[in-house]
Amino acid sequence: MLKNIRALKPVFLPVCMVFILFYHIDKNYFPQRDHFSCKKSPNQTDRWLIVFWSTIFGKQPGIELKWNKSDCPVACQVTSDHSRACDADGFVVHARDSHMIPPTESVPWILYTQENPIYTSVMNDAKFMSRFKLLVSYRLDYDFPWPSFHMPNATPPLRFKEKTKLIMAAFSNCEPVRTEYMRQLMKFVQVDSYGDCLRNKHGLVERYGSRNGSNFLELKTELAKQYKFTLVFFNQDCDYFVDAQLNHALNAGSIPVVMSTDKLDEFLPGNLRHSVIKVRDFRTPKDLSDYLKYLSRNETEYNKYLSWKLEGIENITGTAIENVWKPKYPLYCQICVALSQGRIHEKGLEPIPCKARAYEDWGITPSSRTTLVMKNVMLLYLLSLLTPILI
Ligand SMILES: *[C@@H]1O[C@H](CO)[C@@H](O)[C@H](O)[C@H]1NC(C)=O
Ligand SMILES: *[C@@H]1O[C@H](CO)[C@@H](O)[C@H](O)[C@H]1NC(C)=O
Ligand SMILES: *[C@@H]1O[C@H](CO)[C@@H](O)[C@H](O)[C@H]1NC(C)=O
Ligand SMILES: *[C@@H]1O[C@H](CO)[C@@H](O)[C@H](O)[C@H]1NC(C)=O
Ligand SMILES: *[C@@H]1O[C@H](CO)[C@@H](O)[C@H](O)[C@H]1NC(C)=O
Numbered sequence: 042m043l044k045n046i047r048a049l050k051p052v053f054l055p056v057c058m059v060f061i062l063f064y065h066i067d068k069n070y071f072p073q074r075d076h077f078s079c080k081k082s083p084n085q086t087d088r089w090l091i092v093f094w095s096t097i098f099g100k101q102p103g104i105e106l107k108w109n110k111s112d113c114p115v116a117c118q119v120t121s122d123h124s125r126a127c128d129a130d131g132f133v134v135h136a137r138d139s140h141m142i143p144p145t146e147s148v149p150w151i152l153y154t155q156e157n158p159i160y161t162s163v164m165n166d167a168k169f170m171s172r173f174k175l176l177v178s179y180r181l182d183y184d185f186p187w188p189s190f191h192m193p194n195a196t197p198p199l200r201f202k203e204k205t206k207l208i209m210a211a212f213s214n215c216e217p218v219r220t221e222y223m224r225q226l227m228k229f230v231q232v233d234s235y236g237d238c239l240r241n242k243h244g245l246v247e248r249y250g251s252r253n254g255s256n257f258l259e260l261k262t263e264l265a266k267q268y269k270f271t272l273v274f275f276n277q278d279c280d281y282f283v284d285a286q287l288n289h290a291l292n293a294g295s296i297p298v299v300m301s302t303d304k305l306d307e308f309l310p311g312n313l314r315h316s317v318i319k320v321r322d323f324r325t326p327k328d329l330s331d332y333l334k335y336l337s338r339n340e341t342e343y344n345k346y347l348s349w350k351l352e353g354i355e356n357i358t359g360t361a362i363e364n365v366w367k368p369k370y371p372l373y374c375q376i377c378v379a380l381s382q383g384r385i386h387e388k389g390l391e392p393i394p395c396k397a398r399a400y401e402d403w404g405i406t407p408s409s410r411t412t413l414v415m416k417n418v419m420l421l422y423l424l425s426l427l428t429p430i431l432i
Contacts, residue, residue: 079127088116089377091151092129095141108374117377130380133177136161139169149174149385151376155189157279158395171389175379177372180281180393181307181361185375189285190308192366193316195353198294199266201340206233208333209295210272211245211261212286213237218398219274219300221407222326229330232272235264258289265293269337270318274300278402279395283308291316296346298333300403310360312349325404 093104104121119133126132132143136154143150152173158164179188198204208230210223215238224239226232235245245260246252252260265271271290275282281304290297291313299305300320309316323329336343349355357363368375379385400407 088118089130089381090125090128091117091119091131091133091373091376091380092123092125092143093119093121094123094126094132094143095134095138097135098137106371106373108371108377113370113374114378115374115381117374119373119376131175131376134173136163139163146172149380151175151177152390153177153187155179155187155284157277157282158393159277159279159397164393165395167392170392173390174385174387175376176390177376178393179283181304181365182281184379185372186361186365187372188281188283188308188365190283190287191285192354193288193291193313195350196292196294198347198350201269201343204267204269204295206268207337208232208270208272208298209235209242209265209268210238210274211235211264212272212274212276213248214276215239216276216398217407218400218403218405219276221400222274222300222320222403222405223272225326225405226272226330229327230333233268235261262289262293265290265295268293268295269343270298270333271295272300273297273317274320277395278302278398279393280304281307282395287317294347294350296336296343298329307361310357310362311355312352313354316346316349318346320403 093102096102102121104119106120107118108116110116126144129143129148131149131151133151133153134141134143136152137156150173152164152170152175154161154164154176155178157179163169175185176183177185177187179190180186181188210232211234212219213236220238223232223234227234227239233242234240235242245264246257248257250257255263271293273286273290275284275286278301280302283301283305287297287299287308297317298320299317303321305317305319306314318329318332320329323332336346357366370378
């Protein structure tokens, strides 16, 4: 007997240490669900309450919104005040801050994301997703669509002749395939790159910087107005992943040259149908460059892409994006209604897979980069041979 206890000794200490460690880690990571019990305030029972539980990219969202029955089919409130947890009818968690798990699973959890699964891997984790009952996301085909792409402004662009510059780009997450595509495009046509990827132009501040009271977006827009085209290569090809970069180009009146999946079409209703050039429609970067050069010389053909700026977007009735751009009720009101009607995924959400973008998807091979590396290696080698002579 004593011997058995001795034998346990080497196990006992590490187990104790693990317990002590866990005890000190932020309680949010390890919710004590079974011990969570509290009473709803009696005067709150007729108002549906959503508690935004997590931070958003580490920042407190500071949300406090309320609707009466006159503005929303059910009285509804959303708050980020954790002290209201006992009254919550649902908890919202931002996917990128998913370590902040709500204190109880007795009411539905709602997952919120505008990022795609490649950069938010929990979305492809079946166990994680199954704990959530509703999704607010960039997807137009799922629960509550909430993409960062908004209704573009139909404001008149600069005229053809006033756009003195050709193609601009300003992305700074140098995802290898889009960066390689741009590199190959640059071999055939001038592309002014203001972002961190293959930068060849200065004059735009960093993403969160500002100059003379203008922020990144305002400065980028001022630049884009003067360009006939803007490269809008999304950071991955995930279905329905369309973000505000597309707004920036459309608003500026610079024709977007877009790298995305074909679900893009659902974001471009009415007269927007013919407002973008899709990289997908061209076999090679050279073919694309030929078309852009052709348009840059033919005002009539070029302006066809901007006709929506003068005619407006027109009829979006019955499209998937209608409820995003012209919602009947605010987003959280819609969620309150769903909660009040028990319209949730009882068995939890399915994972949202997305395959990382590949060179083959865009008809390019990274060979030019390999040869570039080889050239540099050769150059260094030659320099090292020359060094003794030079010194
Ligand atoms: C609801 O009850 C809480 C305490 O449970 C109280 O602090 C609050 O003032 C009440 N609100 C209203 C609108 O009566
Ligand atoms: C809701 O109704 C109450 C009284 O019924 C009123 O005091 C309050 O201002 C209303 N709130 C909103 C957001 O309309
Ligand atoms: C900043 O604004 C002032 C006045 O508005 C102007 O004189 C100055 O040239 C501007 N500086 C830059 C770098 O644009
Ligand atoms: C532009 O394209 C149209 C066809 O849409 C053609 O009729 C016209 O001649 C072209 N103009 C120029 C300047 O190439
Ligand atoms: C808009 O389009 C929908 C469906 O395509 C159609 O039913 C509706 O009549 C149209 N409305 C207008 C004002 O053209």
